[in-house]
Amino acid sequence: MKIMDLAIRTAISATVAVSGVIHAYLYIHGYRDIPAVGPAFLVQGSVFCALAVLILAGGPGWLQLCAAIGAACSLVAFALSRTVGLFGFTETGWEPSPYAAITVVVEVLTLVLVVTAAVRQRPRASKDLLPGLRPDGAAEPSARQR
Amino acid sequence: MSAEHDPDGMTRRQLMRHSAWFGAAVVLTVAGGEVISHVAGSAGAAQPAKPALRFAQISDSHIGFKGPANTNVTDTFNHAIGQINGLDYTPDFVIHTGDLTHLATPDQFDQVKHMLGELNTPHVFTVPGEHDSTDDAGQKYRQAFGAGTRGDGWYSFDIAGVHIIGLVNTLNMQKLGHLGADQLEFVEKDVAGLSSDTPIIVFSHIPLFAMYPDWGWGTDDATQALSYLKRFSSVTCLNGHVHQLFSKTEGNVTFYSATTTAYPLPAPGQGPAPKPVTLPAGKLRDALGIREVSYTKGQQSLALKDQKLT
Amino acid sequence: MSITNFKFNPATLTVPVGATVTWTNQDEEPHTVAGKDGSFHSPGMDTHGTYSFTFTAPGSYDYVCSIHPFMTGTVVVTK
Numbered sequence: 001m002k003i004m005d006l007a008i009r010t011a012i013s014a015t016v017a018v019s020g021v022i023h024a025y026l027y028i029h030g031y032r033d034i035p036a037v038g039p040a041f042l043v044q045g046s047v048f049c050a051l052a053v054l055i056l057a058g059g060p061g062w063l064q065l066c067a068a069i070g071a072a073c074s075l076v077a078f079a080l081s082r083t084v085g086l087f088g089f090t091e092t093g094w095e096p097s098p099y100a101a102i103t104v105v106v107e108v109l110t111l112v113l114v115v116t117a118a119v120r121q122r123p124r125a126s127k128d129l130l131p132g133l134r135p136d137g138a139a140e141p142s143a144r145q146r
Numbered sequence: 147m148s149a150e151h152d153p154d155g156m157t158r159r160q161l162m163r164h165s166a167w168f169g170a171a172v173v174l175t176v177a178g179g180e181v182i183s184h185v186a187g188s189a190g191a192a193q194p195a196k197p198a199l200r201f202a203q204i205s206d207s208h209i210g211f212k213g214p215a216n217t218n219v220t221d222t223f224n225h226a227i228g229q230i231n232g233l234d235y236t237p238d239f240v241i242h243t244g245d246l247t248h249l250a251t252p253d254q255f256d257q258v259k260h261m262l263g264e265l266n267t268p269h270v271f272t273v274p275g276e277h278d279s280t281d282d283a284g285q286k287y288r289q290a291f292g293a294g295t296r297g298d299g300w301y302s303f304d305i306a307g308v309h310i311i312g313l314v315n316t317l318n319m320q321k322l323g324h325l326g327a328d329q330l331e332f333v334e335k336d337v338a339g340l341s342s343d344t345p346i347i348v349f350s351h352i353p354l355f356a357m358y359p360d361w362g363w364g365t366d367d368a369t370q371a372l373s374y375l376k377r378f379s380s381v382t383c384l385n386g387h388v389h390q391l392f393s394k395t396e397g398n399v400t401f402y403s404a405t406t407t408a409y410p411l412p413a414p415g416q417g418p419a420p421k422p423v424t425l426p427a428g429k430l431r432d433a434l435g436i437r438e439v440s441y442t443k444g445q446q447s448l449a450l451k452d453q454k455l456t
Numbered sequence: 457m458s459i460t461n462f463k464f465n466p467a468t469l470t471v472p473v474g475a476t477v478t479w480t481n482q483d484e485e486p487h488t489v490a491g492k493d494g495s496f497h498s499p500g501m502d503t504h505g506t507y508s509f510t511f512t513a514p515g516s517y518d519y520v521c522s523i524h525p526f527m528t529g530t531v532v533v534t535k
Contacts (some may be wrong), residue, residue, distance in 0.1 A: 024178075029185040045182055050174030059167045066171075211483040213503070249486055249500050276523045278502035280488060319521030319525040359461075362526040420524075422484050 009064075009118045013056035015110040016067045019074065022103050026096065036087035042075060061121065068114035071107035076106060105142025197364060197440035197449070199306040202237040202267070205386030206406035208277065209258050210248035215409035215422035216430060219248075223261060225455055226407040226436050231266040233438065237303060240267045243386035243404060244316065244351030245275030246291075250282070255290040264327050273300055275351040276316040283317055297328050300337050308441055309340055313350040315365045319366035323352030323387075330367060344442060345380040347448070352360045352387045355394055355401045356416035363388055368397045372399055380446045383438070388420075389434075392451055402450060405435045431455040457529075459487050459501070459521075464529030471511060472534055478508040489529070490522040497522070 024045030032038045055098045078100070080086040094100045156164075163208060165423040197361035216222060242262065255278075258437060260324040262270050278287040288299050295312070296303040301310040311333065315323035325333075337346065348354065354368040376379045381399040392403040409422040410433035417423075432453040441448050458465045460482040471477060479500040481487050489507060490497045495517065499506035511517070511533040521527040 020178075024182045027182060031188050040188075042179055046175045046179035047171075047179045050171050052172055054167060059170075060164055062164070063167065065169065071249055133192055213485070249502060277486070280486065280523055319522070320520075321526045321528075361522055419483075421462060445496060 005117070008113055008120070009025050009058070011057060011063055011065060012021075012110060012113045012117065013052045015106045016055060017052035017072065017114065018072070018106045018114070019048075019103050019110065020045050020052060022099050022106075024049065026095050028100060034089050037081075037089045044070065061118070064114045064117060067110055071110040071114075075104065082125075091114065153437075177304055183355075184278070189357075197442045199308050199441040200235060201439055202233070202436055203239045203243060203384055203404050203439060204240060204407060205243040205404045206245040206408055207242070207258060207261075208245055208248040208406070208408035209261075210251060210254040211422075213409070213422055214424045219408040220261075222258070222323055222431075222434055222455060224264075225405045226434070227264055228260060229436055229456060231264075237267050237438070239269035240265050241349050241384070242270065242272040243275075243349055243384060244273050245277045245345075245386060245408075246272060246287075247278055247407075250278050250280040251288055252286060255286055255374065256291055259290050263454050265387075267334060271301075271310075271312060271313045271349070273351050274314055274316055276319070279316055280294070282316070290380065296332060298326075300329050302331060302332075306441070307443065308345045308347060309337065311336060311346065311348045313348060313354075313371070315350050315352045315354070315368070319362070320366065322359060323350070323354075325365060325367050325371055330370055330374075333371050337374055337378070340375045343379050345448075346375055346378050346382070347439075348375075348383045349383050350383065353385045353392075353401060353403055354383050355396060355399075357388060357392060357394075357403065361414065361420045363414065363420075375399065380448075382448050384437075390433075400447065402437075404437050405452070406435065407434050407436070407455070411426055422435065458482050459527075462487075462516045462521075462524060462527050463529060464489075467528075467534060468530045470532045470534060473510065473514050474510065475533070476507055476508050476510040477531060480504065486523060487521045487527070488523055489519050492518045492520065 017079040023041045027038065029047055031041045047072060048067070051063055051070070055063050055067065075088055080087060081091055155335045156325065202360065205227055208219050209221045209223065234299040266440060272291045274284050274287040274291070278284065278311065284298055290294070292299050294298040297314075298317050299314045301311055304310070313325060313329060313333070315325050318326055319322050348363070353363055353367055354365050354372065358364070365419065376398065378398065384404060385401065386404050386406070388403045389406040389409065390413065391405050394401045409430075410425060411420045412423055432454050436453050436455075439448050440450040457470060457477055457479045459479055462483065462485070464479075468482070469477065477500070479489050481503060484503055486502045486505070487494045488498045490498055496509045496519070500523070501507055511531060514533045514535050517531045517533065519529055519531070
C-alpha cells in the first residue's frame, strides 16, 4: 500500500531527524569539547540530518539501511557511555535529560521502522533479484538482442 | 530508452541514480556539518583562548569599623585577601575600589597598606573612598597610596592592550560623587590618542552612573567623563561604595558595582539611609566577596566572576 | 543636634548669636559637619562622637556631611 509506505518512510525520516537534531544540539551546547565523542556527535548530527532529508525525498533503500546502522551504532555508543565508557567518557543515568531518553526511543523506532519497511519490500525485491523472470514466473524475453 | 541488463543486477541508469543520491547525501552531510560547527562556534565563544588580562577587585574594607554588622572587618578582609591568593592563577594586579579605612586614621592606613602587601600579585592599585578622605581631603590617603598619581590621586596605565583609568570622585562632593574640572581634563587628554577598539576599564569608588542619587550613589559630572569614552567599543566601569553587586549597561558602557569585605548596605531605597545592615548570624559571609575579571582578546565584554566570601 | 539615620535633627536649627551648637552622632557610620561656606568643618565623628561650634555671626549656614554629602542641614543664627 503506497500510503503505508509513504507513512513509514516519513516516520523513519522523522525519527532519524530527531536523533540528528538532538546530537547536533548537544554538540553545540557543550559536547563539542569532549574528546572523540564530541566530533562523533557532529558527524552523527550531520549524517542523520542529511539522511532524514533524503529519506523523506524518497531516496533508495540503502539510505534507510544506513540510517538503521547509524541508529544501532548510536545506541551501542550510548550503552557504552553508561557502562564501561566511550573513549574515556562516561555519564550516568539518563543525563542529559530529557535528550538522552528521547534519542534512545527515537533510534529504536528507526530500527523498527526500517526493518518493517524492508520486510514490506521483500516480495517486490525478488522481482529485481531475478531480472529474467516476470511476476507470473514466465521468462522475460532476453534483453540481449541486437 | 533501453535498459542494459548488467549481470550483477544494476543498470547504468540505476548506478547513476544511486550515485546521485549518494552524492546528495555527502553534500548534505558536509553542509549540515558546516552549519552545526558554525553555530557551535558562535554559541560557545572561544573558551580555549587564554585571557590576555586577569585581575581581581576587592572593595570597601572599612578597616576601623566596629559595629554589630561586622565585629571583625580585619578578619573578613584578611579572608578575602586569602581568597584572592588562593585563586588558581596569579592575577596581573588587584584593584581596591576604595573605603580602605573607615575613619582615615594613620593607624588604619598603615594596617591596610600592610594587609594589601600580603596579596600575591605584581601590582596593587587603589582609589580612595569618601571615608579615606575624612578630615583632610585625602592627604593621608595620598601619602599612603598616592605614589605615581596625579592631582588628587587619579592615574592611568596600559596593560595587555587594555587602558585602565583610576578616578577619584570622593572629594569636593556636593550631594553626589564629583570628579572636577582638572580630572575631567585629564580623562579627555588621556584617551585622545587611543584607538577606538582599545578596551577601557575605569575604576572609581562611587558609581559613575545614577544608581541611587538620594543616597549619594552617583557622580554629578560623570556623564561628561563618559562622553570622552563614547567612541570606544568596550568600556567597563568598576566601582565600590554601595557594598552590593549591581550592574547596568548604558550605551557602550557597562557598570559593575562590587560588594564589600566589611558589611552590607541596604538595596537602594530599602530603608531610611545607607547604614550598615546587620544580617542574621552566619549570613554575613554571603554578602561579602571578591571579584575576578578577565579580558580575552577579541571579546568586547569582560568576563566577571563574583565570589562570595567562603 | 543629633545625627540619626543619616539625617540632621532638626534639619533647620535656629539659635541666637553666640550660641554653641553640639552635634552628636547616633549612627553607626561616622559623619562630619562642614559648612558650605567653609566656616566650620568638623573632624570625623564616630558613633557617639560629638562636635561643637559657636556661631558668632548672624546668618544662615548651610552645611553637609562631607562623607555623605546628601545629608544637609541649616543653622540659622539670629541677632
